[in-house]
Amino acid sequence: MATRGSVTHVIFDMDGLLLDTEKYYTEVQEVILARYNKTFDWDLKAKMMGKKAIESARIFVEESGISDSLSPEEFLVQREDLLRTLFPNSDMMPGASRLIRHLHEKGIPMAVATGSTKRHFELKTQRHKEIFSLMHHIVNGEDPEVKHGKPAPDVFLAAAKRFEGGPVDPGSVLVFEDAPAGVNAGKNAGMHVVMVPDPRLDCSLHDRADQVLESLLDFNPAEWGLPPLEKPDSIQQTT
Ligand SMILES: O=P(O)(O)OC[C@H](O)CO
Numbered sequence: 224m225a226t227r228g229s230v231t232h233v234i235f236d237m238d239g240l241l242l243d244t245e246k247y248y249t250e251v252q253e254v255i256l257a258r259y260n261k262t263f264d265w266d267l268k269a270k271m272m273g274k275k276a277i278e279s280a281r282i283f284v285e286e287s288g289i290s291d292s293l294s295p296e297e298f299l300v301q302r303e304d305l306l307r308t309l310f311p312n313s314d315m316m317p318g319a320s321r322l323i324r325h326l327h328e329k330g331i332p333m334a335v336a337t338g339s340t341k342r343h344f345e346l347k348t349q350r351h352k353e354i355f356s357l358m359h360h361i362v363n364g365e366d367p368e369v370k371h372g373k374p375a376p377d378v379f380l381a382a383a384k385r386f387e388g389g390p391v392d393p394g395s396v397l398v399f400e401d402a403p404a405g406v407n408a409g410k411n412a413g414m415h416v417v418m419v420p421d422p423r424l425d426c427s428l429h430d431r432a433d434q435v436l437e438s439l440l441d442f443n444p445a446e447w448g449l450p451p452l453e454k455p456d457s458i459q460q461t462t
C-alpha cells in the first residue's frame with residue numbers, strides 16, 4: 224500500500240480528540256453568554272477551541288461584544304466553577320482507547336500535547352488514568368516551553384523533544400487534532416496532521432489538515448506506515 228508518510232511517533236491533542244470535553248466548554252460558554260442576552264455560536268467556538276485559556280477568554284469577551292461588562296480574567300473565574308463540576312465526568316471519544324492500545328502494543332511512542340492546564344488535565348483524566356499512562360509524556364498549556372498556545376507550534380515541538388532519543392524529526396510525527404488552531408499548530412511544527420473535527424465546524428477550517436476523518440474509528444494506521452490493525456473491519460469495540 225502506498226503510504227502518506229513514514230511515521231514513527233504519534234502526538235495526540237486531548238480535548239475534543241481523545242476526550243469528549245469540548246461539549247463542556249460549549250455548555251458553560253452558552254450559560255455565561257445567556258447572562259448577557261447573547262448566544263454562543265460555532266463561529267466563535269471555532270476561534271476559541273484548542274487555545275490556551277487566557278487567549279480563548281480574550282476572544283470570547285471581545286467577539287461576543289461583552290468586554291465592557293466582563294474582562295477575560297472575570298470570564299475565566301465564572302467559567303471555572305462550572306467546568307470543575309463537569310470535567311470529572313469526561314468520557315473518551317469513540318475509537319480513542321482502541322487506537323492508543325493498538326499503538327502501545329506495537330511499540331509506537333505516543334504523547335499528549337494539550338492547551339489545557341495541569342489542574343484541568345487531572346480532573347478530565349481521573350477516570351482514564353490507565354489509558355493515559357500508556358503515553359510516554361504529556362505536555363500541557365502551562366509548560367514553561369509552551370510560550371505561545373496553538374496555533375503556535377510550541378506545544379508540539381516541546382512534545383517531539385521529549386521522546387526517548389528526541390528531538391524527533393517533525394516529518395516523522397503524526398498529530399491528531401480536532402481544532403483549527405491545533406491543526407495549524409501541528410502544520411506550523413512541520414508535522415503530519417489528521418483532523419477529526421466536530422461536524423458542526425465549517426469545512427473551510429479543515430483546509431490545512433493532511434487527512435480529515437469523521438471519527439478515530441475510521442483511522443487506518445497502515446496508510447501512514449504504522450502497524451496495521453489486526454481486524455479493522457470486524458472490530459466491534461467503539462471506545
Ligand atoms: O484541545 P486541547 O487539548 O489542546 O485543549 C484546549 C482547551 O483546553 C479546550 O479547547
Ligand SMILES: [Mg+2]
Nearest residue numbers: 236238239401
Ligand atoms: Mg482539541
